[in-house]
Amino acid sequence: QQQVKQSPQSLIVQKGGISIINCAYENTAFDYFPWYQQFPGKGPALLIAIRPDVSEKKEGRFTISFNKSAKQFSLHIMDSQPGDSATYFCAASIVGYKLSFGAGTTVTVRA
Amino acid sequence: GAGVSQSPSNKVTEKGKDVELRCDPISGHTALYWYRQSLGQGLEFLIYFQGNSAPDKSGLPSDRFSAERTGGSVSTLTIQRTQQEDSAVYLCASSLVRQGNTEAFFGQGTRLTVV
Numbered sequence: 001q002q003q004v005k006q007s008p009q010s011l012i013v014q015k016g017g018i019s020i021i022n023c024a025y026e027n028t029a030f031d032y033f034p035w036y037q038q039f040p041g042k043g044p045a046l047l048i049a050i051r052p053d054v055s056e057k058k059e060g061r062f063t064i065s066f067n068k069s070a071k072q073f074s075l076h077i078m079d080s081q082p083g084d085s086a087t088y089f090c091a092a093s094i095v096g097y098k099l100s101f102g103a104g105t106t107v108t109v110r111a
Numbered sequence: 112g113a114g115v116s117q118s119p120s121n122k123v124t125e126k127g128k129d130v131e132l133r134c135d136p137i138s139g140h141t142a143l144y145w146y147r148q149s150l151g152q153g154l155e156f157l158i159y160f161q162g163n164s165a166p167d168k169s170g171l172p173s174d175r176f177s178a179e180r181t182g183g184s185v186s187t188l189t190i191q192r193t194q195q196e197d198s199a200v201y202l203c204a205s206s207l208v209r210q211g212n213t214e215a216f217f218g219q220g221t222r223l224t225v226v
Contacts, residue, residue, distance in 0.1 A: 032213050043202055043217030096208045098144060098167055099215055103153040
């Protein structure tokens with residue numbers, strides 16, 4: 001069964017806008033929540049990650065918000081740029097074990 | 112090299128043939144993963160190696176799929192009697208498992224086409 005559910009499947013945002021992608025998980029033992037960015041023809045690359053002991057982590061224009069009680073986490077892309085157009089995957093794992101990925105969100109930023 | 116290397120980058124094979132896909136992880140990384148990505152789809156977990164522990168094979172879709180990791184480094188994913196539904200990009204990743212972090216680095220993938 002899919003351990004991490006991701007939405008939306010795709011989104012379109014204007015340049016300068018905010019992109020928001022949501023993920024939910026079931027396994028309360030998960031303790032590592034990364035986001036990966038994938039461009040066509042390339043392997044996924046780690047974008048940002050969070051541990052459950054913090055509620056938010058920001059790196060540049062990318063922010064993860066984490067809600068442990070709701071078992072949800074989200075990625076916010078501020079001031080979206082055309083170069084951010086890619087597929088984004090959330091994931092979760094117990095450190096030392098396999099990563100379980102969401103289904104992915106294709107983000108298109110219109111200039 | 113500095114990153115995860117996969118070979119070949121592209122492979123076209125005839126239905127029924129066996130194929131071997133190779134992954135060279137980042138030196139020193141103890142964990143190695145194989146995922147499959149069909150066109151426009153997400154990442155389907157196949158198998159996970161971590162150090163000397165027994166591999167997690169729970170994602171292998173059938174007994175036609177197998178993988179090994181020799182000497183804790185290079186891994187080979189073998190698909191026997193390939194079927195058209197095996198066509199996908201096969202991604203390998205490696206990570207250095209340490210407290211609080213399981214950052215996985217992915218290779219570019221092998222695009223397998225079964226005709």
